[in-house]
Amino acid sequence: xxxLPEVEVVRRGLTQHLSGRTVESVTVTHPRSIRRHIxxxxxxxxxxxGLSVAAAERRGKYLWLTFDEPGGDPADDALVVHxxxxxxxxxxxxxxxxxxxxxxxxxxxxxRELRFVDQRTFGGWVLAxxxxxDETPLPDLLAHIARDPLDPHFDDEAVVTTLRAKRTEIKxxxxxxxxxxxxxxxxxxxxxxxxxVHGNRVAATLTRPRLRRVLAEARAVMRDALAAGGTSxxxxxxxxxxxxxxxxxxxxxxxxxxxxxxxxxxxxxxxxFMNRSSYSCPRCQPPPRRR
Numbered sequence: 001x002x003x004l005p006e007v008e009v010v011r012r013g014l015t016q017h018l019s020g021r022t023v024e025s026v027t028v029t030h031p032r033s034i035r036r037h038i039x040x041x042x043x044x045x046x047x048x049x050g051l052s053v054a055a056a057e058r059r060g061k062y063l064w065l066t067f068d069e070p071g072g073d074p075a076d077d078a079l080v081v082h083x084x085x086x087x088x089x090x091x092x093x094x095x096x097x098x099x100x101x102x103x104x105x106x107x108x109x110x111x112r113e114l115r116f117v118d119q120r121t122f123g124g125w126v127l128a129x130x131x132x133x134d135e136t137p138l139p140d141l142l143a144h145i146a147r148d149p150l151d152p153h154f155d156d157e158a159v160v161t162t163l164r165a166k167r168t169e170i171k172x173x174x175x176x177x178x179x180x181x182x183x184x185x186x187x188x189x190x191x192x193x194x195x196x197v198h199g200n201r202v203a204a205t206l207t208r209p210r211l212r213r214v215l216a217e218a219r220a221v222m223r224d225a226l227a228a229g230g231t232s233x234x235x236x237x238x239x240x241x242x243x244x245x246x247x248x249x250x251x252x253x254x255x256x257x258x259x260x261x262x263x264x265x266x267x268x269x270x271x272x273f274m275n276r277s278s279y280s281c282p283r284c285q286p287p288p289r290r291r
Contacts, residue, residue: 002083004148004182005225007063010089014056017091022052022109030103033118036126047127051075060148060181064139077127078139084123090115148182149219160211163203170206171199183218189254189279191218198285199278253279
């Protein structure tokens with residue numbers, strides 16, 4: 001799934017192209033893309049038609065659009081977008097050829113279309129009411145998601161305190177979106193390599209300064225990735241213009257099994273972790289001793 005930098009790239013593109021635009025019609029051509037919207041395609045189309053896009057918002061890896069009613073009042077519901085493994089939010093000019101996997105198309109008042117393209121159909125759209133969480137409006141579906149390290153209200157010290165209470169692997173905790181959001185498998189491995197911590201170290205055994213460094217490095221690596229347009233391993237992650245990110249070229253350990261560590265030269269090790277892969281340097285990130 002896309003992680004924070006990739007979703008933020010999409011959010012910025014949507015903000016640039018959609019702000020103030022009015023939805024004139026919505027067409028759904030694949031039921032799986034609106035399966036989370038229990039009321040169905042006709043209900044979604046009816047409720048979105050006539051609304052103007054107010055903003056594109058994000059928390060962690062989660063993206064949503066807010067709207068204004070025809071009279072200018074804020075709409076009560078937001079459009080939550082699940083990108084899944086292959087979802088793309090593309091803004092296309094009028095008359096542009098329709099992509100094979102374009103399952104939702106929203107026509108805008110300037111003739112362009114917002115298209116949800118999803119080859120694997122794991123993603124989709126759903127309308128959800130907005131609720132206030134810590135003085136911040138969030139779709140109720142996302143009320144349990146923690147703030148992410150790029151959020152201006154992210155409290156490093158409070159998160160460090162939470163991490164110090166977790167008697168499980170630090171990587172597992174970093175992937176828990178209710179503790180800190182936005183970090184997925186790629187950026188967890190990169191942040192841990194930068195902070196010289198093995199992902200199997202128990203969070204509670206790490207000192208507060210070391211945990212602060214882990215969070216700081218997570219923030220830094222995601223900012224670096226954001227500046228590069230995100231990480232693209234194939235053609236399925238693109239921005240709203242269909243362009244890929246290129247941070248994959250700068251990854252230090254993720255996907256680099258058996259290649260030399262950029263810092264010390266030791267071969268990067270690939271290990272199984274939570275039904276996925278972890279990458280680390282055995283010299284820079286010594287694993288914890290087995291009991």
